[in-house]
Amino acid sequence: MKVFITGGAGFIGSHLAERCIADGHEVWILDDLSTGAIENLDPVLEHPKFHHRIGDVTNEELVSELVDRADVVFHLAAAVGVKLIVERPTHTIETNVRGSEVVLKAAAKKDKLTFIASTSEVYGKGVKLPFAEEDDLLFGATTKSRWAYACSKAIDEWLALAYHRERGTPVVITRFFNTVGPRQTGRYGMVIPTFVRQGLAGEDITVYGSGDQRRCFGYVGEVVESLMRLAKQPAAVGQVFNVGNDREISINALAELIRERTGGRSKIIHMGYEDAYPDGFEDMERRIPCVEKIEAAIGYRPTMPVEDIVDRVIEAMSPEEDA
Numbered sequence: 001m002k003v004f005i006t007g008g009a010g011f012i013g014s015h016l017a018e019r020c021i022a023d024g025h026e027v028w029i030l031d032d033l034s035t036g037a038i039e040n041l042d043p044v045l046e047h048p049k050f051h052h053r054i055g056d057v058t059n060e061e062l063v064s065e066l067v068d069r070a071d072v073v074f075h076l077a078a079a080v081g082v083k084l085i086v087e088r089p090t091h092t093i094e095t096n097v098r099g100s101e102v103v104l105k106a107a108a109k110k111d112k113l114t115f116i117a118s119t120s121e122v123y124g125k126g127v128k129l130p131f132a133e134e135d136d137l138l139f140g141a142t143t144k145s146r147w148a149y150a151c152s153k154a155i156d157e158w159l160a161l162a163y164h165r166e167r168g169t170p171v172v173i174t175r176f177f178n179t180v181g182p183r184q185t186g187r188y189g190m191v192i193p194t195f196v197r198q199g200l201a202g203e204d205i206t207v208y209g210s211g212d213q214r215r216c217f218g219y220v221g222e223v224v225e226s227l228m229r230l231a232k233q234p235a236a237v238g239q240v241f242n243v244g245n246d247r248e249i250s251i252n253a254l255a256e257l258i259r260e261r262t263g264g265r266s267k268i269i270h271m272g273y274e275d276a277y278p279d280g281f282e283d284m285e286r287r288i289p290c291v292e293k294i295e296a297a298i299g300y301r302p303t304m305p306v307e308d309i310v311d312r313v314i315e316a317m318s319p320e321e322d323a
């Protein structure tokens with residue numbers, strides 16, 4: 001199979017590329033390296049079936065050429081991360097909406113199976129737990145930039161479903177919940193790599209808000225497995241799927257877990273959201289995926305315990321011992 005991954009030098013994209021190469025597929029990736037890094041691709045860079053292009057996903061000519069070559073397209077390129085979104089809302093909206101528009105337009109021309117990466121953020125301030133795919137979406141005011149990310153991804157979903165309905169384009173929408181594992185960077189506000197870096201350095205571990213907010217964390221390898229299975233499942237076409245682990249942990253408990261497993265030298269401190277995000281930030285107390293739909297479709301869902309995920313991240317981020 002020939003696979004095209006936009007955002008393939010990113011966290012999820014690089015794991016997906018590696019998995020596709022291991023399965024014997026031919027892989028092309030396109031990435032502008034804005035939040036991704038070429039080093040993420042070190043394990044596959046020299047492989048004869050791996051090809052990469054540095055460029056923008058809004059470049060119609062380039063995207064069209066790469067989509068034409070592929071049997072399946074995974075569109076992961078996006079402006080990602082709470083910090084980036086609050087700091088650069090224009091860039092977020094334009095990259096996420098325009099990028100999907102360009103990919104879907106090219107895919108529709110040749111009926112290419114196309115995965116659109118969406119997010120649990122689209123459930124917004126929903127309080128009916130767990131979040132199921134048919135639930136209503138509840139966004140905050142447009143004056144709060146953090147909702148620009150959720151809305152841009154919701155538009156991507158609508159556009160993909162519109163292509164499917166009107167043109168028969170085979171699209172699959174995956175709403176990723178917090179996906180974590182080695183290679184994720186803490187630079188853009190992601191919680192596990194941030195806490196692990198702080199713990200390994202013996203610095204204070206900074207929890208925003210009360211820390212009572214709870215989250216679910218899915219291991220990236222299991223998210224990639226879900227994508228590979230969905231790609232083989234014709235009944236997935238035209239559907240929206242939650243992809244995530246449904247076990248919850250509070251951010252305080254996560255901070256304590258990481259403190260212990262990184263040697264116990266750090267102190268856990270709490271900071272107000274306004275210290276990190278002056279623009280007015282709203283965070284959700286809980287966010288749990290309903291995973292019944294994906295489990296029924298592919299007989300699989302991410303289940304790795306957060307303790308094991310944290311250990312893998314610590315191992316990947318630990319400085320190498322001198323020989």
Ligand SMILES: NC(=O)c1ccc[n+]([C@@H]2O[C@H](COP(=O)([O-])OP(=O)(O)OC[C@H]3O[C@@H](n4cnc5c(N)ncnc54)[C@H](O)[C@@H]3O)[C@@H](O)[C@H]2O)c1
Nearest residue numbers: 007009010011012032034035036056057077078119176179
């Ligand atoms: N990691 C998560 O927890 C999570 C949760 C929900 C949704 N998602 C979605 O999954 C996808 C992948 O996220 P990730 O966590 O791997 O983030 P990431 O930032 O590591 O990956 C995104 C990649 O897209 C690239 N990119 C950004 N703008 C681009 C552009 N204009 N042209 C070409 N490439 C561009 C970046 O350089 C990066 O390599 C994104 O669409 C994101 O919205 C991720």
